[in-house]
Amino acid sequence: MxxxxxxxxxxxxxxxxxxxxxxxxxxxxxxxxxxxxxxxxxxxxxxxxxxxxxxxxxxxxxxxxxxxxxxxxxxxxxxxxxxxxxxxxxxxxxxxxxxxxxxxxxxxxxxxTREDWWYPEYVKEVCPGLPDWKALDACAEKFATAETGTKGRFVGPPAAWGKHYAERIQALKMNFQEVPVGQAATLWAELQSAYDRKEPIVLFNWTPNFIEAKFKGEFVEFPEFDAACFKDPAWGQNPDAIYDCGAPASxxxxxxxxxxxxxxxxxxxxxxxxxxxxxxxxxxxxxxxxxxxxxxxxxxxxxxxxxxxxxxxxxx
Incomplete structure (x- = not known):
């Protein structure tokens, strides 16, 4: 200053x-x-x-x-x-x-706060069953790009933010691939581009954030968070993996x-x-x-x- x-x-x-x-x-x-x-x-x-x-x-x-x-x-x-x-x-x-x-x-x-996968409201029109994560996974091909082949693309946060989303995808056996961005501004550029064309997109978002005042949307609902999810493979849906849950909702x-x-x-x-x-x-x-x-x-x-x-x- x-x-x-x-x-x-x-x-x-x-x-x-x-x-x-x-x-x-x-x-x-x-x-x-x-x-x-x-x-x-x-x-x-x-x-x-x-x-x-x-x-x-x-x-x-x-x-x-x-x-x-x-x-x-x-x-x-x-x-x-x-x-x-x-x-x-x-x-x-x-x-x-x-x-x-x-x-x-x-x-x-x-x-x-909440930090997790998020989609603009219009995506529900092409992927019935949202916000449930299983419904999202069933629609994975609708989110596919040339970069991800038949897998759905999840636009992830910068790698340094430590979110473990690739591990979550593997633990829940989802047909998605995380494509992390280099900076937060790229998330909003990707969202605006998809929004303008009404293309399916799922990306990392958080609240509180200015996005909630500009775009209507929802967080994907994954299995409810528990601290054991990050430490104990026996907890949750996959007995052989950790990170098989969503983030804290509050x-x-x-x-x-x-x-x-x-x-x-x-x-x-x-x-x-x-x-x-x-x-x-x-x-x-x-x-x-x-x-x-x-x-x-x-x-x-x-x-x-x-x-x-x-x-x-x-x-x-």
Missing amino acids: NFLKLFATVSVVGAALAGAAPQARAEDSSDPIRIVTNDWTSQIVLSNIVGQLLESLGNTVEYRSSDGQLQYTAMANNDMDFQVEVWEGSQSESFNKALQQGLVDLGAHTAV GYLKKAASPAFETKWPGAFAVLKKVNFTNPEIAAAAAMVDVDGMSPEEAAEKWISDNEATWKAWVE
């Missing part, structure tokens, strides 16, 4: 804080708080929202891009300091492992901090514990970038300007 934008944001927040009692900054370290950013829109915008709020309160902030799984090891080692979006469906394994190494769980947002969205955070920045720590976003707030924040064409920094500034009643409670 350039100086003029920072000054404008500080002015907006500072005016709103007049008469309030923000957390004391004197005890906080002058070292920069290293906020993790990932490769999807809502996480980047929310990171900028909390970063701009912390800057307005006197802290110094840096943004550090990181892999969705390796970030938690880095945070446990105090190499990065704060993550605003911890997704249960894709990050719980690496998150829980890092908790054993000292990572701090800062609590859950009001927002609940997963958590948490925040996390480095072990040293509370000691170095106690004022900022108290603020971040209270940061709390809802599903509509997150979807709207992402839409400002993915639909309206703003930069993440601009979207964060607008969100702060439009949602004083929400964030003021965090800093008081």
Whole structure:
């Protein structure tokens, strides 16, 4: 963020804080708080929202891009300091492992999450029985492409997101092939292209996300999630394989901090514990970038300007 934008944001927040009692900054370290950013829109915008709020309160902030799984090891080692979006469906394994190494769980947002296979509503016209996964598998050839031959194509997320969909396909013996994309934007380009031509498509999607405000659709219903599904082959439909289930239908969205955070920045720590976003707030924040064409920094500034009643409670 350039100086003029920072000054404008500080002015907006500072005016709103007049008469309030923000957390004391004197005890906080002058070292920069290293906020993790990932490769999807809502996480980047929310990171900028909390970063701009912390800057307005006197802290110094840096943004550090990181892999969705390796970030938690880095945070446990105090190499990065704060993550605003911890997704249960894709990050719980690496998150829980890092908790054993000292990572701090800062609590859950009001927002609940879901990450799984998804299709636009019109697909039900060509594949009766949806959203059941068995009905989808029976229609596999309708999703086939030159790349996948007779198998249906599932447009998967970037491989670094750690979703194990190829293993799910194998465990459930589905006639599908995962074709992962390199970045989230490619998912939406594939969806828009298929939507414009009303072609069958099934792809990775998640909520909260701007997509739900732009396209009507549904998640595929796989066998209900259980933690044993990822560990015990005897659980579930395939006694010889793990990953034979769907993702949590109402997963958590948490925040996390480095072990040293509370000691170095106690004022900022108290603020971040209270940061709390809802599903509509997150979807709207992402839409400002993915639909309206703003930069993440601009979207964060607008969100702060439009949602004083929400964030003021965090800093008081």
